Amino acid sequence: MLQLNDIHTYYGNIHALKGISLHIDQGEIVTLIGANGAGKSTTLRTISGITPPRRGRVLFEDQEINGIPAHNIVKLGISQSPEGRHIFPNLTVRENLEMGAFTRNDKQGIEEDMERAFNLFPRLRERSSQRGGTLSGGEQQMLAIGRALMARPRMLLLDEPSMGLAPVLVDQIFEIVQNINEQGTTILLVEQNALMALSIAHRGYVLQTGEIVLADSAAALRDNEMVQKAYLGIE
Amino acid sequence: MATRSVSQSGDPVEVHQRPWLTTRRVIIIVSTIVFLALFGIPLLNVGYKMVETPSLFLQQVVTGLTKGTYLAIIALGYTLVYGIIELINFAHGEVYMMGAFFSLSLIGLFGLSGESSALALTFGLVGIMICTMTFTAVLNASIERFAYRPLRNAPRLAPLISAIGVSFMLQNVGILWGDHNLWDNLADWTGIDRLTRIGDAMGSNMVAPKSFPSLLPNRQVPFIPDSWFTFTWKSLLVVVVSLSLLGALYAFVRFTKLGKAMRATAQDRDASRLMGINVDLTISLTFLIGGALGGAAGMLVGLYTGTAVFNMGFTAGLLAFTAAVLGGIGNILGSALGGLLIGLLLALSDQYLGSRWSNAVIFAILVLILVFRPTGLLGEEGGQKA
Numbered sequence: 001m002l003q004l005n006d007i008h009t010y011y012g013n014i015h016a017l018k019g020i021s022l023h024i025d026q027g028e029i030v031t032l033i034g035a036n037g038a039g040k041s042t043t044l045r046t047i048s049g050i051t052p053p054r055r056g057r058v059l060f061e062d063q064e065i066n067g068i069p070a071h072n073i074v075k076l077g078i079s080q081s082p083e084g085r086h087i088f089p090n091l092t093v094r095e096n097l098e099m100g101a102f103t104r105n106d107k108q109g110i111e112e113d114m115e116r117a118f119n120l121f122p123r124l125r126e127r128s129s130q131r132g133g134t135l136s137g138g139e140q141q142m143l144a145i146g147r148a149l150m151a152r153p154r155m156l157l158l159d160e161p162s163m164g165l166a167p168v169l170v171d172q173i174f175e176i177v178q179n180i181n182e183q184g185t186t187i188l189l190v191e192q193n194a195l196m197a198l199s200i201a202h203r204g205y206v207l208q209t210g211e212i213v214l215a216d217s218a219a220a221l222r223d224n225e226m227v228q229k230a231y232l233g234i235e
Numbered sequence: 236m237a238t239r240s241v242s243q244s245g246d247p248v249e250v251h252q253r254p255w256l257t258t259r260r261v262i263i264i265v266s267t268i269v270f271l272a273l274f275g276i277p278l279l280n281v282g283y284k285m286v287e288t289p290s291l292f293l294q295q296v297v298t299g300l301t302k303g304t305y306l307a308i309i310a311l312g313y314t315l316v317y318g319i320i321e322l323i324n325f326a327h328g329e330v331y332m333m334g335a336f337f338s339l340s341l342i343g344l345f346g347l348s349g350e351s352s353a354l355a356l357t358f359g360l361v362g363i364m365i366c367t368m369t370f371t372a373v374l375n376a377s378i379e380r381f382a383y384r385p386l387r388n389a390p391r392l393a394p395l396i397s398a399i400g401v402s403f404m405l406q407n408v409g410i411l412w413g414d415h416n417l418w419d420n421l422a423d424w425t426g427i428d429r430l431t432r433i434g435d436a437m438g439s440n441m442v443a444p445k446s447f448p449s450l451l452p453n454r455q456v457p458f459i460p461d462s463w464f465t466f467t468w469k470s471l472l473v474v475v476v477s478l479s480l481l482g483a484l485y486a487f488v489r490f491t492k493l494g495k496a497m498r499a500t501a502q503d504r505d506a507s508r509l510m511g512i513n514v515d516l517t518i519s520l521t522f523l524i525g526g527a528l529g530g531a532a533g534m535l536v537g538l539y540t541g542t543a544v545f546n547m548g549f550t551a552g553l554l555a556f557t558a559a560v561l562g563g564i565g566n567i568l569g570s571a572l573g574g575l576l577i578g579l580l581l582a583l584s585d586q587y588l589g590s591r592w593s594n595a596v597i598f599a600i601l602v603l604i605l606v607f608r609p610t611g612l613l614g615e616e617g618g619q620k621a
Contacts, residue, residue, distance in 0.1 A: 074511035103511035
């Protein structure tokens with residue numbers, strides 16, 4: 001469904017992604033794990049077109065999408081819940097969700113998806129007329145995910161959905177991610193919490209300083225000695 | 236110093252008994268005494284004059300608020316642009332000036348005068364206002380496209396200097412525009428004789444203030460008795476048009492999808508792109524709207540005061556920008572409030588202190604308000620945008 005071929009992305013002179021190749025098939029949850037600065041978020045930003053690659057190709061359903069401006073990539077069916085949530089602090093919760101559906105014009109469909117988002121995250125319904133900036137961290141994360149779903153994406157990019165959340169909330173968020181996947185959305189999940197990520201993902205890639213060092217099924221990665229040492233904290 | 240740092244950080248761990256006489260309080264008390272010693276008697280005098288003839292006071296309040304409504308419209312142009320790209324668009328005052336010149340030219344071209352029939356005047360002025368707003372909207376968006384957009388990732392000073400440059404260039408365009416020889420020559424070359432009418436409207440001296448024909452009825456409106464205060468149809472029109480524009484803008488930004496996209500872009504550009512919002516287009520839209528408002532204000536002021544001059548954008552721009560900061564730059568209602576306040580202060584100070592003191596008074600009050608509310612009257616912590 002999505003394929004990255006030898007992607008090189010730069011921030012100015014900094015070579016952030018050094019030839020990343022990966023693929024995600026329809027219906028999968030694939031996770032990218034790695035340390036801070038390994039290039040996980042950059043990979044997502046590259047797919048979304050925020051930081052286009054300098055070399056290499058991004059294929060979405062066999063169409064080359066690198067070079068397409070970010071605002072048009074959403075229309076193709078890829079949406080992202082960015083790292084640090086980046087909700088709009090001065091828009092209400094409802095307005096934030098409406099922005100998620102910016103590219104769509106089917107009023108009824110948007111209303112249905114709004115309902116679906118409120119059912120996934122009942123807290124958001126309670127706070128629908130409150131400003132985004134007044135929500136707690138966990139609620140903001142729910143809003144960011146709900147907002148990304150409002151584009152009715154076929155492929156959802158999730159960047160650190162568990163960051164800064166209480167453990168109870170982390171479990172809840174991951175359950176919902178799995179739930180979204182079961183409803184038919186393919187998911188690329190970036191996580192520092194490798195244990196959680198590998199527990200719901202089908203496959204995973206391990207990133208180290210801009211390169212993929214390991215690719216395997218989630219179960220195999222969990223058993224991998226290097227992964228256990230470096231990312232799961234198991235000696 | 237220790238007490239100060241505690242009171243500012245508000246750190247609950249470090250709370251200990253604070254002396255009543257903090258440095259801050261000493262400064263406030265001393266400056267109040269100095270202020271009263273210097274200005275106490277003149278201020279009392281002004282106060283006495285205000286009470287002495289209440290009708291005059293009321294008149295100045297009304298005049299000030301009328302002026303304030305169009306200052307508010309200009310201020311919105313600053314605030315919208317600042318809200319979305321954090322740039323003080325110094326060229327905005329000149330866009331407003333161009334609005335005045337453009338509308339005067341069209342008035343001349345169509346030969347509207349005080350003798351035209353009411354019907355011709357109504358349709359003529361509405362048509363001219365639409366053309367003027369379109370012209371300044373496109374002008375403002377082009378300025379953004381060619382002078383600011385290429386500098387979007389440059390250090391922040393670069394677009395600011397660019398804005399000042401555009402402002403001077405447009406003033407020169409205003410001087411050229413006001414040259415009747417230019418229009419006569421244009422008429423010769425193109426063979427369109429009508430163009431000489433624009434030259435006639437500009438008068439003989441290219442830099443002199445241009446006079447607008449008196450097109451709006453200068454009669455008292457019937458529902459307010461003369462004895463209260465003078466309020467003419469002309470003033471009423473300025474107030475009504477300005478307030479409708481303000482209302483329309485507020486509704487647009489608050490309730491429409493594009494308006495929400497504008498606010499989203501102002502708050503988080505990358506996240507907006509992830510939503511599928513075309514950020515460049517949204518910024519262009521903001522400049523279009525700001526320019527249209529500026530042009531409308533230019534035409535209103537031309538009709539209201541009866542003159543337009545190439546450097547009118549500087550003075551009005553400065554006041555309007557001040558109004559935007561006073562009310563909370565980036566905040567629409569705040570800027571409108573700031574405009575009304577500045578208009579009011581201006582009128583009162585003109586009347587009671589003399590017009591040469593007006594700028595000093597306005598800026599003194601601006602400083603005072605910013606000291607206590609650095610984000611402006613309605614501005615919020617961290618700056619609420621658009």
